[in-house]
Amino acid sequence: MNALADFIINSLGLSGLSAELVMLLLVVAVAAAVFGIGMTISGLLTLAERRVAGRIQSRIGPNRVGPFGLLQWLVDGLKLIMKEDVVPHDADPHMFRMAPYLVVVGVFAAFASLPFGQLLIASDLNVGILYLLAITSLVTVGVLMSGWASNNKWSMIGGIRAAAQIVSYEIPTALSVASIILISGTLSMQGIINEQGGWPWQWYIFYNPFTFAVFFLYFTAALAEGNRIPFDLPEAESELVSGYNTEYSGMRFAGFFLAEFANIYLMSAIATTLFFGGWQIPGVTPEQQAGSLVLQITGMVVFMSKSAVGCFVVIWIRWTLPRLRIDQLMSLCYKYLIPLSFVCLGGNAIYLLIFPKPSSANTLVHMITTLFGGVLIVIFVTRVMYHHRISGVSLDLNFLARGEKGKYNPETQVRAYGSFRKKYEKKQGAK
Amino acid sequence: MDAMVEQGPEGSFVLGKVDDLLNLARKNSLWYMLFGTACCAIELMQTGGPRSDADRFGMVFRATPRQSDTLILAGTITYKMASRIRLLYEQMAEPKYVIAMGSCANTGGLFQESYAVVNGGDLFLPVDVYIPGCPPRSESLIEGLMLIQQKIEKEPWLKKAWTNTKNPKDPQIEGLL
Amino acid sequence: MTSEALIDYVKGLLGDKTKWADPEAGDNFLTVASEDWKNICQTLATDKKCSLTYLRNFTGTDYPEDDEIELTAHTFSYSEKHGLIIKTRISREAAVCDTLSKIWPAAIWYEREIFDLLGVSFNNHPDLRRILMPEDWVGHPLRKDYKQQETYRGIPTTRPA
Numbered sequence: 204m205n206a207l208a209d210f211i212i213n214s215l216g217l218s219g220l221s222a223e224l225v226m227l228l229l230v231v232a233v234a235a236a237v238f239g240i241g242m243t244i245s246g247l248l249t250l251a252e253r254r255v256a257g258r259i260q261s262r263i264g265p266n267r268v269g270p271f272g273l274l275q276w277l278v279d280g281l282k283l284i285m286k287e288d289v290v291p292h293d294a295d296p297h298m299f300r301m302a303p304y305l306v307v308v309g310v311f312a313a314f315a316s317l318p319f320g321q322l323l324i325a326s327d328l329n330v331g332i333l334y335l336l337a338i339t340s341l342v343t344v345g346v347l348m349s350g351w352a353s354n355n356k357w358s359m360i361g362g363i364r365a366a367a368q369i370v371s372y373e374i375p376t377a378l379s380v381a382s383i384i385l386i387s388g389t390l391s392m393q394g395i396i397n398e399q400g401g402w403p404w405q406w407y408i409f410y411n412p413f414t415f416a417v418f419f420l421y422f423t424a425a426l427a428e429g430n431r432i433p434f435d436l437p438e439a440e441s442e443l444v445s446g447y448n449t450e451y452s453g454m455r456f457a458g459f460f461l462a463e464f465a466n467i468y469l470m471s472a473i474a475t476t477l478f479f480g481g482w483q484i485p486g487v488t489p490e491q492q493a494g495s496l497v498l499q500i501t502g503m504v505v506f507m508s509k510s511a512v513g514c515f516v517v518i519w520i521r522w523t524l525p526r527l528r529i530d531q532l533m534s535l536c537y538k539y540l541i542p543l544s545f546v547c548l549g550g551n552a553i554y555l556l557i558f559p560k561p562s563s564a565n566t567l568v569h570m571i572t573t574l575f576g577g578v579l580i581v582i583f584v585t586r587v588m589y590h591h592r593i594s595g596v597s598l599d600l601n602f603l604a605r606g607e608k609g610k611y612n613p614e615t616q617v618r619a620y621g622s623f624r625k626k627y628e629k630k631q632g633a634k
Numbered sequence: 635m636d637a638m639v640e641q642g643p644e645g646s647f648v649l650g651k652v653d654d655l656l657n658l659a660r661k662n663s664l665w666y667m668l669f670g671t672a673c674c675a676i677e678l679m680q681t682g683g684p685r686s687d688a689d690r691f692g693m694v695f696r697a698t699p700r701q702s703d704t705l706i707l708a709g710t711i712t713y714k715m716a717s718r719i720r721l722l723y724e725q726m727a728e729p730k731y732v733i734a735m736g737s738c739a740n741t742g743g744l745f746q747e748s749y750a751v752v753n754g755g756d757l758f759l760p761v762d763v764y765i766p767g768c769p770p771r772s773e774s775l776i777e778g779l780m781l782i783q784q785k786i787e788k789e790p791w792l793k794k795a796w797t798n799t800k801n802p803k804d805p806q807i808e809g810l811l
Numbered sequence: 812m813t814s815e816a817l818i819d820y821v822k823g824l825l826g827d828k829t830k831w832a833d834p835e836a837g838d839n840f841l842t843v844a845s846e847d848w849k850n851i852c853q854t855l856a857t858d859k860k861c862s863l864t865y866l867r868n869f870t871g872t873d874y875p876e877d878d879e880i881e882l883t884a885h886t887f888s889y890s891e892k893h894g895l896i897i898k899t900r901i902s903r904e905a906a907v908c909d910t911l912s913k914i915w916p917a918a919i920w921y922e923r924e925i926f927d928l929l930g931v932s933f934n935n936h937p938d939l940r941r942i943l944m945p946e947d948w949v950g951h952p953l954r955k956d957y958k959q960q961e962t963y964r965g966i967p968t969t970r971p972a
Binding site for chain 3: 713714716717741742746749750752753754757758805807808809810
Binding site: 253256257260261262263264265266267268272275277278279281282283285286287288289440444445448449450451452453456 | 658663683687690692694697700728
């Protein structure tokens with residue numbers, strides 16, 4: 204570490220400063236950068252969520268501030284900072300004020316060990332994934348604290364629900380992660396990525412049938428940990444007003460809000476790291492990537508696009524599925540997810556006993572699993588295409604559509620009824 | 635610094651520019667409270683739907699008064715409800731605005747002679763915008779919300795926040811809560 | 812039971828305690844004295860052949876010219892498929908009557924409404940509070956001589972011109 208500090212002191216001509224001070228400044232700068240990146244990502248995700256929701260509901264979504272409404276998240280943040288910071292009279296003022304900080308720290312500290320690129324990681328801990336699982340548990344404390352300190356029955360129920368839910372779903376999450384650790388043999392995030400490769404059959408999701416199942420277990424459990432629909436019981440708007448953040452206004456609410464969206468990115472990024480090969484570019488070895496700036500940037504883009512797809516799926520699920528009941532949520536965790544994760548963990552261990560080293564048989568299993576995954580995707584796309592064809596509407600994937608100001612366009616607005624209309628016309632024609 | 639801060643009739647130049655920026659932020663993020671007292675609430679829900687997408691202007695609904703900027707009085711207000719609505723208004727964080735939506739919230743409307751109905755929301759709340767109609771179409775509600783945006787544009791926000799002046803239109807009814 | 816059969820049966824059951832409407836008034840209803848109100852309702856609700864187990868409506872009307880308030884209970888029997896309207900008249904000043912909530916639990920809210928809007932208090936009612944108007948409202952709005960108060964908690968009740 205001192206070598207790095209000496210290098211900075213020498214190259215910048217800061218001979219008056221001590222190495223410790225330079226290191227401290229460096230740490231503060233890196234922390235600020237990580238926090239800024241996290242904030243930007245979660246802010247852009249709020250916008251993405253609203254645009255995607257608009258598309259799914261046949262609306263347009265925010266499009267007035269900046270090109271395609273791209274600055275909407277900044278505007279929302281600025282407004283929330285300007286709002287009055289209300290602390291209810293009967294609330295516990297210190298705990299009430301502290302809770303959002305815990306949530307924000309818990310989520311954004313996790314960004315420190317996310318591998319955005321081969322060299323682009325704030326701290327490649329040798330216990331990286333363990334650190335991620337541990338630090339995000341601070342969120343539970345913050346949420347429970349906010350629910351308790353608000354002195355409001357809905358906040359209280361929301362906080363208790365959040366605690367019960369997150370603590371329960373930690374178990375399947377950790378067990379799914381354990382399956383991957385068995386294979387990779389390392390806890391470091393970069394180490395896990397280095398064990399994989401750029402092509403899909405080198406990813407851990409297609410390592411063997413068990414890891415394929417583990418991915419879905421991880422994804423479900425992570426959705427529940429992030430309090431997203433269909434598992435958003437702590438916030439359940441139809442039952443609990445707004446759940447644990449009912450009494451929060453202004454900037455403190457913005458903290459909860461950003462943390463929630465940062466959590467979505469976090470779970471997608473962890474899934475990318477563990478299952479989808481992280482920043483690995485197809486056909487490029489990590490050694491080749493280390494030497495080239497262009498490949499470094501490409502790697503970062505690859506990581507970002509993989510996690511963006513994950514975020515999109517989370518948002519898509521949110522605007523498609525209804526909410527579970529609390530007892531269904533708990534039985535899903537304890538009756539199905541935990542036993543299944545144990546089965547997958549055991550299956551992986553046995554698989555590693557049979558195929559301990561990379562061999563041709565091992566590669567065959569990867570290939571077959573990849574083929575299976577590909578067939579699933581093809582079936583999905585065919586079904587979508589079929590339903591799209593019978594609906595008789597032209598394909599429009601432009602998520603940034605600006606829409607005509609103040610005009611009602613029946614061509615785009617009635618698409619929800621398209622399929623019924625087409626079927627009706629077919630029936631009429633048959634008669 | 636003194637050269638930059640030109641004193642004009644409407645306050646300083648720099649503060650005015652900062653105000654413009656802050657007001658731009660406030661007007662494009664006008665969150666309304668999902669709260670209705672009667673049938674106008676159906677139109678209020680419709681306003682968030684595909685035909686008149688309020689989200690285009692950055693207007694989304696919040697379920698809790700703490701996070702909302704606008705209280706929309708959607709529907710007939712009875713005396714029993716009036717104290718509850720006033721409580722909701724008090725729970726909202728400053729700066730906050732009130733829209734009276736439809737005839738009933740404006741004047742009592744069809745039920746003005748009834749023993750149970752308040753003859754207009756402005757008798758106990760500082761109403762900023764009145765929207766006529768029974769019920770107003772969602773386009774009218776969007777127009778009302780855009781009138782609030784115009785009102786926000788003209789406000790000297792920094793001055794208002796520092797001096798913390800009371801809303802002059804507030805009827806200041808004691809003992810309603 | 813048909814309408815005529817029910818009238819004959821109830822006449823036989825209750826004897827001379829009832830006063831029937833003249834046939835040209837339309838609906839079949841019997842008027843009973845307010846002292847017998849609760850007992851007669853009990854009889855009609857529990858009698859095997861009547862079994863008027865369902866109270867579908869219970870309301871009141873103010874008659875200032877007679878100085879009386881009329882209470883009207885619309886009852887129905889799902890097992891026998893017949894209905895009967897039972898009425899009583901009570902004095903306007905005292906405005907006290909026995910509760911029907913022990914016979915038909917649905918009467919709890921109906922009686923709260925009658926108490927709220929007409930000012931009739933019911934003996935032995937489990938929870939006699941106002942139901943539609945605020946707790947601190949003055950007067951009972953459905954009385955014909957009702958005058959609305961000028962302000963309610965500072966809100967003017969008329970719109971200033």
